[in-house]
Amino acid sequence: MISADLLKEARLRAGITQAELGRRVQRSQSQIARWERGDVKPSLETLRELIRACGLELGFELANYDDSYVPDIVDNLRVTPAERLERSVAWVNALRPWQAAFEKARHV
Amino acid sequence: MSDPPFDPKPMLRVLQEHEVAFIVVGVVAAVAQGSPIPTRDLDVTPSPAADNYGRVASALRDLDAKLRLPDGSGLAFPFEARYLAGNTAWTLITRFGVLDLVYQPAGTRGYDDLRRQAFEVDLGTGKPVLVASLLDVIRMKEASNRLKDRAQLPALRQTLEVIREQERRS
Numbered sequence: 397m398i399s400a401d402l403l404k405e406a407r408l409r410a411g412i413t414q415a416e417l418g419r420r421v422q423r424s425q426s427q428i429a430r431w432e433r434g435d436v437k438p439s440l441e442t443l444r445e446l447i448r449a450c451g452l453e454l455g456f457e458l459a460n461y462d463d464s465y466v467p468d469i470v471d472n473l474r475v476t477p478a479e480r481l482e483r484s485v486a487w488v489n490a491l492r493p494w495q496a497a498f499e500k501a502r503h504v
Numbered sequence: 505m506s507d508p509p510f511d512p513k514p515m516l517r518v519l520q521e522h523e524v525a526f527i528v529v530g531v532v533a534a535v536a537q538g539s540p541i542p543t544r545d546l547d548v549t550p551s552p553a554a555d556n557y558g559r560v561a562s563a564l565r566d567l568d569a570k571l572r573l574p575d576g577s578g579l580a581f582p583f584e585a586r587y588l589a590g591n592t593a594w595t596l597i598t599r600f601g602v603l604d605l606v607y608q609p610a611g612t613r614g615y616d617d618l619r620r621q622a623f624e625v626d627l628g629t630g631k632p633v634l635v636a637s638l639l640d641v642i643r644m645k646e647a648s649n650r651l652k653d654r655a656q657l658p659a660l661r662q663t664l665e666v667i668r669e670q671e672r673r674s
Contacts (some may be wrong), residue, residue: 397671401642405643408617408639409612409643409647411617465639465662465663466662469538469663472535472540476626477626478628480537480538481513481532481535481536482628484532484535484542485511486508488543489510492506
């Protein structure tokens with residue numbers, strides 16, 4: 397689904413319809429829709445072409461693999477959106493005394 | 505100067521009580537969808553419909569909103585519909601923490617654009633609010649191209665990937 401989400405994000409950012417994107421790359425609207433739904437995965441080269449047609453560039457970078465956020469995300473997805481927000485707010489507010497102390501130390 | 509403790513629920517509740525048409529965007533929207541990145545401010549995109557400016561203004565008065573200055577202090581401002589309509593972004597400090605009104609977030613065409621993929625969810629106020637889709641939050645962060653936003657992108661993209669994986673399995 398990575399290519400599907402990237403393609404949709406690029407098209408929405410360009411503010412164009414699937415039909416318009418299809419016209420720009422000489423593909424049908426239904427083909428664009430299949431890629432955006434993830435029914436079919438475009439090749440990397442095709443994805444780059446599609447994103448360029450939205451006026452954007454697909455950047456490439458080889459970084460070390462890091463899935464350290466995944467356990468927290470999976471844990472968050474087990475609770476309701478209201479509970480997720482509650483947890484996040486509690487975390488931010490718990491850090492306030494440390495942030496205040498840091499700020500104070502910075503200005504000494 | 506330090507902001508008051510961040511408490512987005514009462515802010516959302518006041519906006520709802522004043523019948524403001526708005527969409528929660530930014531990190532709070534991402535948190536609602538599972539993102540592990542915390543935030544100290546609530547970002548919302550109000551509808552630019554003419555009658556909505558007045559509702560926003562009365563909600564801001566109720567929240568004791570002030571303009572937030574770079575040092576974190578607040579500057580009193582007479583919030584009225586005619587002034588709100590003159591600017592597309594407002595950084596405010598309220599009784600419940602920082603509130604940003606962003607009428608046209610980067611990479612979007614504002615409320616109507618975000619409305620298409622937004623969904624309703626109860627964030628603890630007892631009444632559903634509209635929340636921007638995670639894909640749209642990512643779109644905004646990518647387009648804003650600020651270092652702070654770029655730093656959040658790996659966690660947001662990873663959240664979207666985990667959600668897609670769970671959807672695929674179910």
